[in-house]
Amino acid sequence: MMTEETETAVEAALEPHEPSAGEVEARNRVREEATGMTHHQAAAALERLLEVTGxxxxxxxxxxxxxxxxxxxxxxxxxxxxPYTPDADPYAQGQLTARQRRHR
Known part of the structure; x- marks a missing residue:
């Protein structure tokens, strides 16, 4: 279960900003790992990460x-x-499109 402090940190990480290379890599890694997962599997992965993040x-x-x-x-x-697929994730697709436009 996420604490109020964790919720605040998550909200801050989701705010629009120019992500660092490490942030982009982390998001891509999560999307790859989440591909094919159901809601319950993704929730379990979130809980595991909360336990190790401290x-x-x-x-x-x-x-x-x-x-x-x-x-x-x-x-x-x-x-x-x-199941999750980045191809059907509007947020992920929007990020990819924005990056492609910026790098033209």
Whole structure:
């Protein structure tokens, strides 16, 4: 279960900003790992990460990004009966499109 402090850190990590390379890598790693997972599996992965992360406010930006991404995917899957796929994730697709436009 997430504490109020953890919720605040997750919300901050999800705020629009130019992510570091470590944050992008962490989000991509989470999306790859989450591919094919159901809501319950993603929720279990989020709980495992919460256990090992400890004090989220003191965690590295990449760890906070991974935590935020698991949180976001878990919520996305709560209203979706199928498994996770980045191709059907509007948030992930929006990020990819924005990055591609920036790098043109």
């Amino acid at each position: 004090d989220v406010a003191e965690a590295e930006a990449s760890d906070r990004a991974a935590l935020a991404e698991w949180h976001r995917i878990t919520h996305l899957l709560a209203g979706h009966s199928g």
